[in-house]
Amino acid sequence: MRTLTIIDTFGFFFRSYYALPPLRNSEGFPTGLLLGFANLIHNLYQEGDNEFLVFALEGGGVNHRKLIDPSYKATRQPTPEELLMQLPIAIGWIEKMGFPNISIEGYEADDIIASLSAWGVKNGHKVKIVSQDKDLYQLLNENICLYDPSKKREIEVKDCIEKWGVCPQDFVAFQSLIGDSSDNISGVKGIGLKTAQKIINHYHSLDAIYADEANWENVFTKRVATLLKEGKESAYKSQELVKLHQDLIQDFTPTPFPKHNPLLAIVDELEKLDFERLSLKVKKQSPFGYKKEPSKGIGHKKLEVQEGDFGFTYELLTSFQEAMQILKNHPLNQPIAYDCETDSLDIHQANMVGFSFCLDGKKGYYVPMRHFYLGVPKQMEVEEGKALIEEIFKHPIIGHNLKFDYLITKNNFSLTPQNLILDSMLLAWLYDSTASVGLDRQMYRWFNHKMISFESIVKRGENFSHIQLDEALKYAAEDAVATYRLYFRLESELEAQNLSHLLNLAKTLEFPMITTLASMEEEGICIDVVFFENLREIATEQIASLGSQIYQLAGEDFNLNSPQQLSHILFSKLGLQGSKQVKGGYSTEEKVLEKIKNDHPIISLVLQYREASKLRNTYIDPLLKLVNEDNKIFTSFLQTGTATGRLSSKAPNLQNIPVRSEAGKKIRQGFVAQEGNVLLSIDYSQIELRLLAHFSEDPTLIEAFIQDKDIHSETSLKIFGTLDKRSIAKNINFGLIYGMGSKKLSETLKISINEAKSYIESYFATFPTVKSYLKNQEENILHNGYAQTLLGHRRYFDFDSATDFQKSNYLREGINSIFQGSAADLIKMAMNEIHHFIQNTEIKMLIQVHDELIFELPEKNAMQKGEEIAKIMNEIYTLKVPLRCGISIGKNWAELK
Known part of the structure; x- marks a missing residue:
């Protein structure tokens, strides 16, 4: 009887990796797995009783067991990077040595092994499985054994009984009860090894166990009976997960084990890896010498997608020369859409897994660098990928949420764009700040195209580095092409609707803001x-x-x-x-x-x-x-997080820490300057009221601000004839900007609605121009369907389908958007200017909270530097009233107010 030897490929690789010390060659490349694999082949050749050899690998696509239970293997730890670095080489060796490696999409290597074993027995072979995986014990019989290469011993039926206490034919039912924590198979909760042995040796199958439920009280304790009853569904699901498929391979032609040592085909590579003793043995076993085999590179893929108004082709690039030539042929003044894929969303920790780019809105390229999964093909070297990005960054760059890609690339490779930066997400937000600006939603809106979702290819507990290249290619290339197409579609829509001023706003304010915010996010702020x-x-x-x-x-x-x-x-x-x-x-x-x-x-x-x-x-x-x-935390600033134009922040949100509460003061006390530095706060004074004076052109308000008077005291004096009601005047001043009516004012001041109404009437009688301006703005918002800020950013409202209650809310929000959005325009203009001013200095801009900017800088001359920055803020835009900033310095945030 001839022997068919089946290698549990990745199972052996894992054991080989962990069994050997962390070996490296003279160039520092890890080699432990490769040496173990080469020794296995050499030993199998030496033994001389392996007539046929085949390698079983994991299949691609969705694991069919995941369809049974999405949590299957969800708790497994990520594969070590050093192991993954060696896998492509080992897989390539299998091909070069001429052995078949078999995988079937959706199935695991164990299923391939089971099916090959069934085929082997059926065709008169003895089957030897090189594996110690306990899941394969279910296959053992007189014609099938496992083989432990480290001990050079066969594992047979008697070994299963001795180790597990059950026969191989009962092993599936046994596993269905005890489960498997390494694969996240639950089994029956509470049933341990000994109890399962007794149950299975009595019944031999789940069907027999549950068919005899009426008799359980004579067989089990009450506790075990309860556990079995409650765990029935879990037991049968576990059985589905552990039972191996034995019918996947009907026709197979085995490859005879060569008469010469298979390692002769890769002996040059063994030498490069410093396996001198082994390579010497291999050479001595060939009386005819050896030939260097030509390398078999992985070819690229060219595929095509067409859906609705959106179509594209996509290509995998693993050849550096080919990729560089594509980029070199692209004119330097022509934009490139760029998108990177990572193993994390944390910009400070994430590794770039690969990147995609598009030159023409028709074809997307994907360059993989750090995909780590079992059997990953050849990828671009990381240093080669860096060189390609450097070439891309010579061109204008288009991104969708480009700030993320900007920071990932900078943190991974210390590279930043050297030309214009453009962002389709920001353009979408400027077009309609109330709509969802995600790439998926925008592509559906403008192209009726449904994008591949991240969740559909990246399973829970995994990241993009685990995704197979064919799936990653299509997903990443689609993003790049979509970003390119969307940007120019939005640009043409804005021009067609006479909204070119928004394009100008994007290019002069919002796009430059990307680098300003990126530098703040990189810096972070210290906490105690x-x-x-x-x-x-x-x-x-x-x-x-x-x-x-x-x-x-x-x-x-x-x-x-x-x-x-x-x-x-x-x-x-x-x-x-x-x-x-x-x-x-x-x-x-x-x-x-x-x-x-x-x-x-x-x-x-x-x-x-x-x-x-x-x-x-x-x-x-x-x-x-x-x-x-x-001791630093890093927030992320969102340019598209509000409809008004204000910046927002997340993870953590530093803009929602209460200003006036004791709790807020305590929290701010914990934000501190580093040793030798201080925190500096510069904030616009009464910016919305200054904007009210500017827009309404009210002479009283304008005069008060020009004379640098206390506006709330002036308002109190004008309305009530006294300074004693300054706090009431302050509430009215700000309340009108935020659309406060008499009811809200009465609640705020704890007065009657009639009294609140009389206060508002007195205010408008004193400042008739303000009343006229606010009334005109409400009419404009209702007529146009939008409110507009100082620089032309618009917030749209759907009055056509609104109720009267909604309409009044929209008008209140519209008035608020004019002032809040215009203040946001000014602070963002100032931030961009300050970003350039403090470059290559020890001053760091850390946080923006609406009208306030917080910096960290050396204590020496801090006030002087603060005054220089305040001057920039005060002169950033000419209003009909002067802009004024307050400056404060402290060791912690709480001391800044």
Whole structure:
């Protein structure tokens, strides 16, 4: 009987990698896996009883077991990079030595092994599987054995019984009960090895177990019976996952093991890897000498997609010379769409896996560099990829959310664009700031094209480096072509609709803002970790103490974080007066509780409890999780995060830290300057009111600002004839900008609606020009369907389908957008100018919070530098009233106000 030897390819590679020390050749390349593999082939040749040899590999595409259970193998750790670096070489060796390697899409190597084994037995072969994988024990019989190459021993039926306590034919049922934590197969919870052995040796199959359920009380303990009953569904699902397919291969022609040592085909490569002793042995075994085999490069793919109004071709580039020639032939003044793929969204940690580019809106190229999965083909060398990006960056660059690609490329390769930068996402936002600006949505809107979703190719727990090249190619190339096409489509739409001023705004303000924000995101800001840890301890103690006091007053324990349970305690049990009905009872939101704060001592404690909880859960814990080894945190600024034009930030959101609350002050205290430095705050003073004076051209307001008078005191004097009501005047001044009516003003000032109404009437009587301007703006917004800022950024409203209530909201939001958006225009203009001013200095711009900029700089001459920056901000745009900035310096953020 002739022997068919089947290699569990990746199973052996993994064991070989971990079994040997971390070997490297003289050039520093890892070689442990390769040496183990070469030794295996050499030993199989030496043994001389392997008539046929075949390698079983993992199939591509979606693993069919993932369709049964998406969590299958979800907990496996990523494959070590050094192992993955060696895999393409090892796979290439298999081909060069002339052995077949078999894979079937959607199936694992174990299924290939099982099917090859079934074919071998059927065709009269003895089957020897080079593997120690326990999943393969189910295949053992008198004609099939496993082989441990390290011990050079065969594993047979008796070894299965000795090791696992069950026969091979029962092994699937046995695994269905015990599960497999390494593959995330649950089995039956609570059933251990010994119990499973007893059950399986009695019944031999799941069907037999569950067919005899009525008799379980005579066979099992009550606990085991309960576990089996509750775990039935899991057991059968586990059985589906562990049972191997044995019918995938019907026709197969085995390749005879060569008479000479197969390693002769790769002996030159063995020498380059410094396997001198092995290569010497191989050469001695060839009386006819050896020939150097020509290398078999991986060819590129050229494919095509056409859907609706969008079509493109795509090509994989793994040849540096070919890729460079494509780029060299592209004129330097012509743009290139560029998009990079990464193994993480964290710009400070992510590795670039590959990048795509498009030159003409028709064809997308993908350059893979760091795909790490079992059997990955040849890729571009990382240094070659860097050289290609450097060539790309000589051209104007188009990106979609280009700031991300900009930072990834800079952090990976220290490269930045050397020409214009253009962003289709920002152009989409300028076209319509209320619409979704994601590439998927924009492509569907303009081209009726559904993009390949990231989630459809990258499974949970994985990243882009795990994606096979054929899938990665299509996905990445589509992004590049779509970005190119979308940018020019939006450009033509803006021109066709006489909105060329928005194109100008993009190129003069928003596109340059990308590099300004990127430099801020790179810098980060220091936090005092010890301070926050102590603050967390204090907050935790407060939460526990306040909770105890609340439970005592309530007369029972309950879930304090449940609005429904708190509502029951306050309004049903304690009989307090609720004011706002919601589903499940009365509202317990903060403004409701503030109104009844003096009705019962429990209310004050609840408000304090919420403050302490918010301090810890919303600010302290997230900040401590995000801090890096240098005690810095890094926020991400969003240019398209608001409809008004204001910047927003995330991860963490530094713009929502309360300004006036005690909790906000404590949090700001923890943001600190580095040793020898200070923090500098420069903020526009009353910027929205200055814009109101500018737009309305009200002579009283203009004169007050020109004379640098206190605008709120002036307003109080004009309306009430006294300075005593400055705080009321301040609320009215700002309230009008934010669309505040008499009801809102009455709530803010805790006065009657009639009194609030009279205040507003008095204001408009004093400043008739302001009233006229606001009225005209409402009419313009209603007529045009949009509000427009100082620099022409528009926010659109759908009045046609709006109710009267919605229309009034739209008008209020529109007025607010004029002032908030215009203030955003000014601060962004200033930031771009300051970015150039502080380049190559020790001054770092760290944070923008609406009208305020925060810097870090050396303590010496800090005020002088602050005045120079304030001068830039004050002179950035000429209004009918002067711009003014406030300057403050401190060791932490809390000291800046």
